[in-house]
Amino acid sequence: ETGVTQTPRHLVMGMTNKKSLKCEQHLGHNAMYWYKQSAKKPLELMFVYNFKEQTENNSVPSRFSPECPNSSHLFLHLHTLQPEDSALYLCASSLRTATGGETQYFGPGTRLLVL
Amino acid sequence: AQSVTQLGSHVSVSEGALVLLRCNYSSSVPPYLFWYVQYPNQGLQLLLKYTSAATLVKGINGFEAEFKKSETSFHLTKPSAHMSDAAEYFCAVSKGYSTLTFGKGTMLLVSP
Numbered sequence: 540e541t542g543v544t545q546t547p548r549h550l551v552m553g554m555t556n557k558k559s560l561k562c563e564q565h566l567g568h569n570a571m572y573w574y575k576q577s578a579k580k581p582l583e584l585m586f587v588y589n590f591k592e593q594t595e596n597n598s599v600p601s602r603f604s605p606e607c608p609n610s611s612h613l614f615l616h617l618h619t620l621q622p623e624d625s626a627l628y629l630c631a632s633s634l635r636t637a638t639g640g641e642t643q644y645f646g647p648g649t650r651l652l653v654l
Numbered sequence: 655a656q657s658v659t660q661l662g663s664h665v666s667v668s669e670g671a672l673v674l675l676r677c678n679y680s681s682s683v684p685p686y687l688f689w690y691v692q693y694p695n696q697g698l699q700l701l702l703k704y705t706s707a708a709t710l711v712k713g714i715n716g717f718e719a720e721f722k723k724s725e726t727s728f729h730l731t732k733p734s735a736h737m738s739d740a741a742e743y744f745c746a747v748s749k750g751y752s753t754l755t756f757g758k759g760t761m762l763l764v765s766p
Contacts, residue, residue, distance in 0.1 A: 543697070581658075582698075582744070582756040595753065629697055639748050640686040640705040645697035 541565055543646035545630050551652045552620065560615040560649045562630030570636040571613040572643065573605060576627040588613060589636040620653045627651070656681040656747045660757035668765050673717075673732040675760050677745030680726065687728040688746040688754065689719055698744060704728060715739070740764045 543564045552558050564571065573585040587595035588607040602624075604616040613630055627650050631643040661676040679685055686705050690698040702713025709721045719730045728745060742761050746754040 545697075579758070581758045582754075584753060587753060631698075636753070640703065642688075642700050642703065643698075643754060645690075645699070647695070647697045 543630060543632055543644050545628075545646035545649050547649060548647065549650045549652075551654065552617070553654055554620060554622075556620075557616070557618040559617065560628055560630075560651075562613040562615075562646055564611055564613075564630075564632040564644070564646075566632055566644060568632040568634050568644070569610050570633045570641075571607060571610070572631040572633075573613065573615055574629040574631065576629055576648070577625075582629070585615075587636060594636060617651075620651075622653050625651055625653045656685060656755050658745050658747050658755055658757035660743075660745050660760050662760055663758065664761045664763060666763040666765065667735045669737055670734050673730070673735045673739065673762065675730040675743050675745075675762065677719075677728045677730065677757060678726050679728060679745075679747045681747055684723075686748045687719075687721060688748070689713065689717070689728075689730050690744045690746060690756075692742045692744065692759075694741075701730070701743075735762075735764050737764050737766065 546561045570589045575583045585599045586605045591607050606614040627648045629648045630646040633641040633643045657680045659678045688703045689701040692698050701717050702711045704711050704721045712718045717732045742759045744759045745757040748754050
């Protein structure tokens, strides 16, 4: 595997379910990100991790719970979601967060549908 | 706070025609600027970025963008559109950190 991978690619869940999204980067990067992409809206940054430590949480509801066990893996745990949470969830990584101009490399995303 | 405005949610061109996608930014300090492309059912891929070196930046697939500080613009161009260029294009800005602020995106439609 190369680049940034995400699993599953598609997910349908009920509002009472608990599920997790997985992201893995094979680039040797130290920073990882979760974004939400909804129709007609700009990409929304959700969480940022740098060297496994969360450095940014953009007022994301607690029904989204991130986990970063190491610099290569990032999870997004989902529980009691709402239909408006249906979106494409994108993971990205970059070499580091401390320096501007770093390129972020994106995974293909997980298309989530909440019924 | 920085922000990005992309003019036109959809742009239609004929194959072989000039592609021009507009991006204006707002930033209180010299920014880093990016253009990303998203093909259907895929993540975002970097086309090019401006990091305060040359103001005319060349990217992949024949695209280029020019940083104009006086106009706070970073428009994306390609001299001759190809059918494979049909995708959604995102302009983004960062200021000192790697966190990006994205525009709403412009869908490029290419007709034969």
